[in-house]
Amino acid sequence: MMIDEEKLPLTMNQIEKLFQKVLGEAVVEFKKEKFKKGLKGREMKVIWMRVERENFLDAIRAIAYVQIPHLSVTSGSDMGDFVELIYHFHVNYGYPGEETSINLKVHLPKNDLTIPTITEIVPGAITTEREKQEFLGITVKNIPDSRRLWLDENYPKNRYPWRWDEKGMEGMSRYIHDPKESTQKPTSDNPRGGDEDEK
Amino acid sequence: MRNEGKDETTYEVPIGPIHPALKEPFLIKFKIDGERIVGAEAHPGMNHRGIEFMGMHRNPYKVIPLSERICGICSIVHQHMFVTAVEHAASIEPTNRARYIRVIMSELERIHSHVLWAGVAAHEIGFDTHLHFTWMIREKVMDLLEYITGNRVNYAMWTFGGVNRDIPKKMYPKIEATLKYYEELYGKLEEIFLGDPSIRLRTIGVGVLTKEEALNLCGVGPTVRASGVRKDVRIDQPYAAYGDLDIEYQLPSLYGYKDTGDVFSKTLVRLKELVQSIDIIRQCLDQIPNEDINSEPKMAATLNKLKKADGEGIGRIEAPRGEAFHYVRLKEGKEELDCWKVRASTYNNLATYAPMFMGEQIADIPIIAACIDPCIGCMDRAEIVDVNTGKRWEYEHEELQRLSVKKTEKLLGGLKR
Structure with missing residues (x-):
């Protein structure tokens, strides 16, 4: 199922209806935003929404009904009890001033950090899925290529740079810009200054 | 790498990751069959600064x-x-x-x-x-x-x-x-x-x-x-x-x-x-x-x-x-x-390398690599490994570029004739 090109571009209300039809009650949050920009007040349209992980692939398919989805990137962060992933999609491209951002959020609990791959629907997502695996320690199920992309092979296997818990970067980095943690003054034993372990 | 089960042999040609003339290090691994490229894989992350x-x-x-x-x-x-x-x-x-x-x-x-x-x-x-x-x-x-x-x-x-x-x-x-x-x-x-x-x-x-x-x-x-x-x-x-x-x-x-x-x-x-x-x-x-x-x-x-x-x-x-x-x-x-x-833009364009390189010649690598205007584009050296003998040749960037120039000259010669 793909929407006729004649019916494009879809308005934000039509996109909302589409999600209601495909997902029903599964949409946990839905927020529409409009901003006026410039002298003529052309609007920028942004949608923020969240779905449960069980309905995640259905939501991606719903976006793919509109157009071949343009995935800008996936951002993710450690929120304490869970990891939040946001898939930044864009639809209605090719129609001046009509493009709408759909920021699709999904929460993964810390005890089960898995999410299905979307590369079957959006082949271009492979780069960002590999990045999320190595930076957040999540597992993307059925990912075609699960090797590391950005981090070196020597980087510890169970530490992830964007996590704030015990699996994060704690103890691996020094905040040299922070005056409280700034280095010691140079002494005869330590002519370069800096922490002991740095010598 | 040898293509198992087939008569023809494909070679793996890594290009990158370090070259002093370009701003960021980057590596592309090519699979070569004779003069033709049959596979390309980008390996970024050499300069990930967090x-x-x-x-x-x-x-x-x-x-x-x-x-x-x-x-x-x-x-x-x-x-x-x-x-x-x-x-x-x-x-x-x-x-x-x-x-x-x-x-x-x-x-x-x-x-x-x-x-x-x-x-x-x-x-x-x-x-x-x-x-x-x-x-x-x-x-x-x-x-x-x-x-x-x-x-x-x-x-x-x-x-x-x-x-x-x-x-x-x-x-x-x-x-x-x-x-x-x-x-x-x-x-x-x-x-x-x-x-x-x-x-x-x-x-x-x-x-x-x-x-x-x-x-x-x-x-x-x-x-x-x-x-x-x-x-x-x-x-x-x-x-x-x-x-x-x-x-x-x-x-x-x-x-x-x-x-x-x-x-x-x-x-x-x-x-x-x-x-x-x-x-x-x-x-x-x-x-x-x-x-x-x-x-x-x-x-x-x-x-x-x-x-x-x-x-x-x-x-x-x-x-x-x-x-x-x-x-x-x-x-x-x-x-x-x-x-x-x-x-950044190159992040998304990285995936487009594979179809663009497919079927092209080694001498076309520099221009195709440059055509997406990569922000992490780096041509360092191409290393050709013959898996049968284990012998290695290294193509410096200059050598690759010379190959590319030679192709232009050859084409130009054809024009003159």
Whole structure:
């Protein structure tokens, strides 16, 4: 199922209806935003929404009904009890001033950090899925290529740079810009200054 | 690597990751069958500096100069996106004059980036005269950027709610003179890059990216517009003052060419965008309103507002290389950014390498690698390993480039005959 090109571009209300039809009650949050920009007040349209992980692939398919989805990137962060992933999609491209951002959020609990791959629907997502695996320690199920992309092979296997818990970067980095943690003054034993372990 | 079960042997040719002439290290591994490329795989990450992690330990004002230093060529792109994303998250409105100044600066940068790219492309296929010519004319826009901001790179123009420096009326004549300079030279550029028979031989039908591949792989910028994809953030989702301006998607079909997606189309799109940028700057200078350049001149007041802000925002712009994206989340009572995600244009175009290299020759590697205008493009050395004997040869970058030049000469010889 793909929407006729004649019916494009879809308005934000039509996109909302589409999600209601495909997902029903599964949409946990839905927020529409409009901003006026410039002298003529052309609007920028942004949608923020969240779905449960069980309905995640259905939501991606719903976006793919509109157009071949343009995935800008996936951002993710450690929120304490869970990891939040946001898939930044864009639809209605090719129609001046009509493009709408759909920021699709999904929460993964810390005890089960898995999410299905979307590369079957959006082949271009492979780069960002590999990045999320190595930076957040999540597992993307059925990912075609699960090797590391950005981090070196020597980087510890169970530490992830964007996590704030015990699996994060704690103890691996020094905040040299922070005056409280700034280095010691140079002494005869330590002519370069800096922490002991740095010598 | 030997292709098991088949008679023919394929070899793996890694190119990268270190080369002193280019700004960032990068590695592409090629599978070669004779002269033909049968597989290509990009391996980035040689220069991952953890900028997002650093940003998550600083307050937003300190991140502006940090974001500016993500890229050495597009100094404007990342600070523009970061500032827009924070403004979105904290509901700060920039003034309209600031929006216009942002557009003027972005388009000046597009001019210098596209002229620079044209020089690199000419160099890769052995036309060093063109390299020196294009880099010479690029100086003019660099001088103008220095005249406006005081710096040749890292302009420090953006701030929350506006810009740091105004473009007063007395600067207009010099801007207009520079635009005129490029307008007069454009004919010559077109003659060189679109008319020269030897350049046409090296670019037409090489490194083809079809429309389907471009759409499925989420490619961005001139790389996909050359394939006929109508994607341009300036038109699709206007930011800054682009909504007020008259802009058109620059596709090859607009100028009577086919949207083939080869290197020639990509060159054409970039050259036409040069003319478009000149037009956009003129429109801006005509329409720019007389207002303050910042909606909140006191930095402390804005910082206070940012500390209290609780929300998330996106910044999305059309960089010279294509769409780029930032995501920012601010938390109430927290001075540092709660989350920051940076995505540059080359990140999405990385996936388009595989179909473009497929079936091409080793001598075409430099020009195809350059045709997406990679921000992490690096040609270091190609190492050819013969798996049967274990013997290794190394191709230095110079050697690869020499091969590419030799191909042009061979084609030229054919022309003369």
